[in-house]
Amino acid sequence: MSRRSLLTLDADCRGTIQRVNVEFALRERLAALGLKPGRGIQIVRRLGANGPLQVRVDHTDVVLRAADAALIEIANGS
Amino acid sequence: MLGMPNTGKSTLFNRLSGVQARVANWPGMTVDLLRARVLLGASMVELVDLPGLYSLHGMGEDERLVRHFLEQEPLTALLVVVNAAQLERQLPLVLQLRELGRPIVVALNMADEVRRLGIHIDTQRLAQALQAPVFLVDAKHGLGVAPVKEALRQATAGAAVSAEPAITIMREDDRCEAEASRIAAATVEIPHTLPARLTDRVDRALLHPIWGVPLFFLLVFALFEVIYGIGLPLQDGLQWLIDTAKSSWVEPALVAASPPFKSFVLDGVIDGVGTVLTFLPIIYVFFIAMAVVEDSGYLVRVAFLMDRWMARLGLDGRAFVMQLMGMGCNVPAIMGTRVLRSRRQRLLSMLIIPFSLCSARLQVLVFLSAAFFSRQVAPVVMFSLYAVSFLVAFGTALVWRRRFAGDEPLALELPPYRVPTLRSLLAQGWQSSRHFLESAGVFILCGVLLIWLLTHYPFDVAPAGPATLAGRLATFLAPVFAPLGIDAILSVALLFGFVAKEIVLGGLAVIYSAGQDELGRVLAERLNWLQAYSFMLFTLIYTPCLSSVATIWRESRSVAFTLLAMLWPLTVAWLASFAFFNVAHGLL
Numbered sequence A: 001m002s003r004r005s006l007l008t009l010d011a012d013c014r015g016t017i018q019r020v021n022v023e024f025a026l027r028e029r030l031a032a033l034g035l036k037p038g039r040g041i042q043i044v045r046r047l048g049a050n051g052p053l054q055v056r057v058d059h060t061d062v063v064l065r066a067a068d069a070a071l072i073e074i075a076n077g078s
Numbered sequence B: 001m002l003g004m005p006n007t008g009k010s011t012l013f014n015r016l017s018g019v020q021a022r023v024a025n026w027p028g029m030t031v032d033l034l035r036a037r038v039l040l041g042a043s044m045v046e047l048v049d050l051p052g053l054y055s056l057h058g059m060g061e062d063e064r065l066v067r068h069f070l071e072q073e074p075l076t077a078l079l080v081v082v083n084a085a086q087l088e089r090q091l092p093l094v095l096q097l098r099e100l101g102r103p104i105v106v107a108l109n110m111a112d113e114v115r116r117l118g119i120h121i122d123t124q125r126l127a128q129a130l131q132a133p134v135f136l137v138d139a140k141h142g143l144g145v146a147p148v149k150e151a152l153r154q155a156t157a158g159a160a161v162s163a164e165p166a167i168t169i170m171r172e173d174d175r176c177e178a179e180a181s182r183i184a185a186a187t188v189e190i191p192h193t194l195p196a197r198l199t200d201r202v203d204r205a206l207l208h209p210i211w212g213v214p215l216f217f218l219l220v221f222a223l224f225e226v227i228y229g230i231g232l233p234l235q236d237g238l239q240w241l242i243d244t245a246k247s248s249w250v251e252p253a254l255v256a257a258s259p260p261f262k263s264f265v266l267d268g269v270i271d272g273v274g275t276v277l278t279f280l281p282i283i284y285v286f287f288i289a290m291a292v293v294e295d296s297g298y299l300v301r302v303a304f305l306m307d308r309w310m311a312r313l314g315l316d317g318r319a320f321v322m323q324l325m326g327m328g329c330n331v332p333a334i335m336g337t338r339v340l341r342s343r344r345q346r347l348l349s350m351l352i353i354p355f356s357l358c359s360a361r362l363q364v365l366v367f368l369s370a371a372f373f374s375r376q377v378a379p380v381v382m383f384s385l386y387a388v389s390f391l392v393a394f395g396t397a398l399v400w401r402r403r404f405a406g407d408e409p410l411a412l413e414l415p416p417y418r419v420p421t422l423r424s425l426l427a428q429g430w431q432s433s434r435h436f437l438e439s440a441g442v443f444i445l446c447g448v449l450l451i452w453l454l455t456h457y458p459f460d461v462a463p464a465g466p467a468t469l470a471g472r473l474a475t476f477l478a479p480v481f482a483p484l485g486i487d488a489i490l491s492v493a494l495l496f497g498f499v500a501k502e503i504v505l506g507g508l509a510v511i512y513s514a515g516q517d518e519l520g521r522v523l524a525e526r527l528n529w530l531q532a533y534s535f536m537l538f539t540l541i542y543t544p545c546l547s548s549v550a551t552i553w554r555e556s557r558s559v560a561f562t563l564l565a566m567l568w569p570l571t572v573a574w575l576a577s578f579a580f581f582n583v584a585h586g587l588l
Helices: A024-032 B009-017 B061-072 B084-098 B111-117 B123-130 B145-158 B173-187 B198-206 B212-253 B259-295 B298-313 B317-325 B330-339 B343-355 B359-372 B377-404 B422-456 B469-484 B488-499 B503-511 B516-526 B529-541 B546-556 B559-587
Strands: A003-005 A014-020 A040-046 A053-057 A060-064 A072-076 B022-025 B032-040 B043-049 B078-083 B104-109 B134-136 B411-414
Touching: A014 A024, A024 B084, A024 B411, A060 B298, B009 B032, B009 B043, B009 B104, B009 B145, B009 B422, B032 B145, B043 B145, B078 B084, B084 B104, B084 B111, B084 B123, B084 B173, B104 B111, B104 B123, B104 B145, B123 B134, B123 B173, B134 B145, B198 B212, B198 B298, B212 B259, B212 B298, B212 B317, B259 B298, B259 B317, B259 B330, B259 B422, B259 B546, B298 B317, B298 B377, B298 B411, B317 B330, B317 B343, B330 B343, B330 B422, B330 B546, B343 B377, B343 B546, B343 B559, B359 B377, B359 B503, B359 B516, B359 B529, B377 B529, B377 B559, B422 B469, B422 B488, B422 B546, B469 B488, B469 B529, B469 B559, B488 B503, B488 B529, B503 B516, B529 B559, B546 B559
Parallel strands: B078 B104, B104 B134
Antiparallel strands: A003 A072, A014 A040, A014 A072, A040 A053, A053 A060, A060 B411, B022 B032, B032 B043
């Protein structure tokens, strides 16, 4: 099981969140939205190479910036 | 009443309160909270709609505000609203709130979506686990609201209002999480494959990497057409009604009155009230349209779509929507910045909206460009003014970005699309209109009366003439305006324009004692085109109209910011006109 950034996940593939390395306030908000270690995650769409992404965790869709997504570590499969 | 964002909290609030809600400002808080008196059984209680929050310990502005409220205000019971389709994720908040030690009632909202998703929730077991009454509610369609009311009655009947504030010392989030997972596992049944959601299909078009943005512009354009296609004729109609009432009833009634009193009533009070009233249709229609965009879930998607570009200005796509809407009328667009949750972003947005070339300024600028420029050149002049409007707005955002840029990272929840109900739309339009009347109305009326006094006192000289207070003020200010090619007479018209930009023309007509038909000819005789364009630039950019200023003050609750919003455009206007007039003068 290799760890990599959420950004490298292909659309429609699923991964499992390992670590969320963003600053405290954002980590808290993401956790409340369901983005926390152990959860399965999937990229729904991206707007351009450096644009924001839409990810899906459980039944919640969340939008975040590419710079923040780069700091989320995932493992393949869920 | 508490809950996470996108739980339909406001809808349930409206259901419980009718449309009796009042926007109230609480001491020490910068945000308005909706509150309503609700009759529960035999007693009247006050229900307060707190901003959506994700966690009691969050660092966001809304979370801080809720904590502050819970610490300061005495309360009897908490109504916790939960999006039933996301029960597992939202339960930790319910558990946190239970720890506050007040009776709680849990409303699992969006029962319709739960059904559509094929989720089953065992409310009885959930109620046992939470030791609190739990109800499935469909607030949008008004189903299941009565049992919530009854439970609230029972919860508030026994308990007296505790003056002792609820204290939030709970730090056992992990325990809450674990308990939430356990409860959710025991009470929620989720089908393995969710039914294909319509939302996904709509999103495939509206959030398309290439077509998403053009579609957004198309939708904004359509929205603009609808709002102002309906709103502006209504505004004109209301203006006509007021003018008719003025000339056929009030004027004859005042025949015997002394001229100053007559002028005070006709040109001061009635015009002031008229200015306030004529904004109402546009605000009402605007907010219904904005409610559709917001409640449907599209507005969040706009922020997503436009984030790449607007982030550089310290704003997001929602601010861009307001900027475009400001081209109809600045006032509702400024009120519309409420959709931005970060106060700093709101302020920045409020600072740039008044540069939108609104319909009132359009009227003045079209008239002047027709008076001074040939039919071929006039459209180019108008285009240049639109370009200046955008340049100044975005330039302002760049200049003030550091001071006001939102410090909130982008982490937005994309809710599924929802179809708003007519009832909630009408309620929102009504609420905003009343809010405008109650808050900005008096301010605008006073402003109009002040300008009336300046342009009419002393009463024995010609209105707006050099002997009036305004005339003397203009003479005093002449050194400021002379370098722009704007003479003292014209600057009095700008004083009129402070009340409402379209009055600039009326002001000019009074000053030159010419009818509107001759006005163009008279002006063309007295001014050259350089002076005219300089005057147009100034009219476009300078201090927002009184109604905009009143709205900015009301929405920002800051005198300092309101002053900035008046003085900054004034400075920019002076610099732009000065640069144009002198450079052009030097070149020609």
